[in-house]
Amino acid sequence: QVQLVESGGGLVQAGGSLRLSCAASGRTFSSYAMGWFRQAPGKEREFVAAIAGSGRTTYYADSVKGRFTISRDNAKNTVYLQMNSLKPEDTAVYYCAAGRTYYSETYYATRREYNYWGQGTQVTVSS
DSSP: OOOEEEEOOEEEETTOOEEEEEEEOSSOGGGEEEEEEEEOTTSOOEEEEEEOTTSSOEEEOTTTTTTEEEEEETTTTEEEEEEOSOOGGGOEEEEEEEEEOSSTTOOOOSGGGOOEEOOOEEEEEEO
16 A cells, blocks of 8 residues: 655746655555646646656656656655746646556556555646
8 A cells, every 4th residue: 555645736926836745655665656647627637747666767748848857766755746837737736646567667657557646736827
């Protein structure tokens, strides 16, 4: 069982930055690929970024590529999402997710491959 707790959301002006954190419980954090998803009001939850258990392989949605950076610290059981050049359309509840893997370079870009989800943190970008 893995429990995930997100933090770092808030209100920021367009062009600003935020850093989200997701702390995970358990002793096998590096065995999980981690991902960030977001859900805006009235929309489906969408993929944002993913990172393999090793931390060496990452993948991004086109909408955030070049602006967001996902990283992880396996010693601290924490995954991060650095968000720069924020836009009003980035406004959403952001969720982190964990998916069990058996290869250190595996990452997942779809919801069904993630087993555990956090409660979410609100990010609001004002224009």
